Amino acid sequence: MKKKFLLVAFCSTLAFSCVGCGSEETQSAGTLEKNSDMSSTKEVDKENADKQNETEQTDEIAKTENIIINTEYVPVSYRDNALIVQRSEDMELFGVLSNNGEIIVEPEYDELKFVEMDGEDYISVKLGDEFGIFRLDGSEYIEIGEYDEIVTAGDIGWLAKKDDKQYLLDTKGKVDKELNGVYKCVVGNSYLFKAYDVNDMGVNNRMTAASNDIGGNGDLYDLNENLILSGESIGIHMFMAVYGVDFIDTLIDREGKYVSVIINAEGNVVYDLGSDEIVEVDDKNLSFVATPRNAGYVSSDDEYYEYDIATQKRVPIIPKKDVFKWDYQVIQKESGDFSQFYTFDEEEIIEGRFADYEKEDRGLFLKNIDSQWGLIDYSGKVLIPFGDVSESDGDWFYQGEEMQKISDLSSDGKFGFYIEKDTGYAVYVYDVMEETSWFEE
Numbered sequence: 001m002k003k004k005f006l007l008v009a010f011c012s013t014l015a016f017s018c019v020g021c022g023s024e025e026t027q028s029a030g031t032l033e034k035n036s037d038m039s040s041t042k043e044v045d046k047e048n049a050d051k052q053n054e055t056e057q058t059d060e061i062a063k064t065e066n067i068i069i070n071t072e073y074v075p076v077s078y079r080d081n082a083l084i085v086q087r088s089e090d091m092e093l094f095g096v097l098s099n100n101g102e103i104i105v106e107p108e109y110d111e112l113k114f115v116e117m118d119g120e121d122y123i124s125v126k127l128g129d130e131f132g133i134f135r136l137d138g139s140e141y142i143e144i145g146e147y148d149e150i151v152t153a154g155d156i157g158w159l160a161k162k163d164d165k166q167y168l169l170d171t172k173g174k175v176d177k178e179l180n181g182v183y184k185c186v187v188g189n190s191y192l193f194k195a196y197d198v199n200d201m202g203v204n205n206r207m208t209a210a211s212n213d214i215g216g217n218g219d220l221y222d223l224n225e226n227l228i229l230s231g232e233s234i235g236i237h238m239f240m241a242v243y244g245v246d247f248i249d250t251l252i253d254r255e256g257k258y259v260s261v262i263i264n265a266e267g268n269v270v271y272d273l274g275s276d277e278i279v280e281v282d283d284k285n286l287s288f289v290a291t292p293r294n295a296g297y298v299s300s301d302d303e304y305y306e307y308d309i310a311t312q313k314r315v316p317i318i319p320k321k322d323v324f325k326w327d328y329q330v331i332q333k334e335s336g337d338f339s340q341f342y343t344f345d346e347e348e349i350i351e352g353r354f355a356d357y358e359k360e361d362r363g364l365f366l367k368n369i370d371s372q373w374g375l376i377d378y379s380g381k382v383l384i385p386f387g388d389v390s391e392s393d394g395d396w397f398y399q400g401e402e403m404q405k406i407s408d409l410s411s412d413g414k415f416g417f418y419i420e421k422d423t424g425y426a427v428y429v430y431d432v433m434e435e436t437s438w439f440e441e
Helices: 024-064 203-211
Strands: 066-071 074-079 082-086 094-097 103-109 111-117 120-127 130-134 140-147 149-152 158-162 165-169 175-179 185-187 191-195 218-222 227-230 236-243 247-254 257-263 269-274 276-282 287-292 304-308 313-317 323-326 330-335 338-342 356-360 363-367 373-377 382-392 395-398 414-421 424-431
Touching: 066 082, 074 111, 074 414, 074 424, 082 103, 082 111, 082 120, 094 111, 103 111, 103 120, 111 149, 120 140, 120 149, 130 149, 140 149, 140 158, 185 236, 236 257, 269 276, 363 382, 395 414
Parallel strands: none
Antiparallel strands: 066 424, 074 082, 082 094, 094 103, 111 120, 120 130, 130 140, 149 158, 158 165, 165 175, 185 191, 191 218, 218 227, 236 247, 247 257, 257 269, 276 287, 287 304, 304 313, 323 330, 330 338, 356 363, 363 373, 373 382, 382 395, 414 424
8 A cells, every 4th residue: 555645754774795805904994984985875865865755744734735733632622723632531631732732721721612602713711610711822812710601692792600690791701781580592693591490390301401502491582681482381392593583493392292393583383394404594595405304315306405484485406316415515426336426516526436435524535446545525635645544344544543533623624633642642634625505506
């Protein structure tokens, strides 16, 4: 298997035989001189080979546009130029590294996690019982200890709690208003969500509420704390999301079965999703694309469809025969026992037919007709050259070392993994084709 990616070149030791004439002393001196010359030559050759290898590595890195972060700490999560790490497998203290492996935040915090506010990523920080918010460069955005708890409020700011009082903060982290009640989160930039006391729920509902970050069982209030919707009064099992201003995706109990519906702020059903799953929403034009829940691919004429909430029109999105569409990113066409792959506008993303494939978030592992695996993104850019990656019993290996997924990676425009080494970890992050919208056809 020919290694093309980050391949370390080694100089071979050449055996030389000396042939000379004259006395033994002369021959010995000549031999020493030759050996010295050869040693010098080999050192130069090795130095040149190392330089050439270093250049090849740099060229390969530049060509694939990936970031490699070497660290002694356990990789956890990644965003642009910020890698959250854990101090060790046994010590749950967290810090942040930059793309070049420098420590931005020392790994001494009890909890670090990425949160998004107004389209920007931040880091939620917990130290003991105190909370704060950092920017991605490690600077303090909301001082640790200023509040007992802070959660993102979507595009409008933050929900912060201090001494049993809750505040709505603006996008600069300053108090916008003091709230009378205590709410779990802000949904859809329009509503405050108050969860029911889990002690008053049944076991199943307690599990549902505890596992859902943005919804669960409860009531919706407007930002002035007026009750908009009572979950109990209309049989809502779980609030899922808010589209536009007041179109609310909910899970309701209908004759003992949970079904998805979109309701308005008055609680009236606008659209009955049933078991369908919304793939993408166009908030501006109030329409969405949906498909049957958990559908792996599309093969029938009406499994994907677009629905316009305002006009209540449903339009099927019809795929071509013998073609499978994935997330509106890749078209796979079967050709005998092989597959070919195209962009949505039917341009071949990579030339040739492939014996096997494995779909990843923003990437495709492909097995070519020479039984070599490689990794490409959805535009066809080769991330890992064929022959450098292999598969065994569902596990993936990069140059013979097992690839581990980063538990939380910003999926839009990034693909990454890490490898555990004797001296620590190597993290690989690739720039890949960003998500293509269903509404950009």
